[in-house]
Amino acid sequence: MKKLIIKSKEEPWSAINITDEIQKEIAEGFNGLLLIYSPDTEVNILTGEYDEVLPIDYSRTAQNILAEARPYTAENGEAYTFIFMHACEKVIPVTDGKISLGLLLQVYLFDAVGGGKDRVLWLYELEG
Numbered sequence: 001m002k003k004l005i006i007k008s009k010e011e012p013w014s015a016i017n018i019t020d021e022i023q024k025e026i027a028e029g030f031n032g033l034l035l036i037y038s039p040d041t042e043v044n045i046l047t048g049e050y051d052e053v054l055p056i057d058y059s060r061t062a063q064n065i066l067a068e069a070r071p072y073t074a075e076n077g078e079a080y081t082f083i084f085m086h087a088c089e090k091v092i093p094v095t096d097g098k099i100s101l102g103l104l105l106q107v108y109l110f111d112a113v114g115g116g117k118d119r120v121l122w123l124y125e126l127e128g
Helices: 019-025 056-069 079-084
Strands: 002-007 014-017 032-037 043-049 088-095 107-109 117-125
Touching: 002 019, 014 056, 019 107, 043 056, 043 079, 043 088, 056 079, 056 107, 107 117
Parallel strands: none
Antiparallel strands: 002 117, 014 107, 032 088, 032 117, 043 107
């Protein structure tokens, strides 16, 4: 198990491409699955096609979906509801120490709150 710290952006609803940071943590020659888990209730882990503007689309879509359910009763309920609808973990295949997502898929940390916080990720290599 490895611990990885990712600094969130200041803006809420931001997607951060963490593919390179994840790749650096994978053991050379490892074959199996990598479980990426965040214990933080304000972020989720997702895979998506690499495109510089897609994080903007992810952000806008999340905000539009959540706007339908306003007002929220809990403090920060909008962020928690979004994370509830998505996974705080992602399992990805690894072959010979390399993430095996295909040509265009990347790994993103999606942060509903932002604020420049340190976000903790736990990485588990599952041999298979």
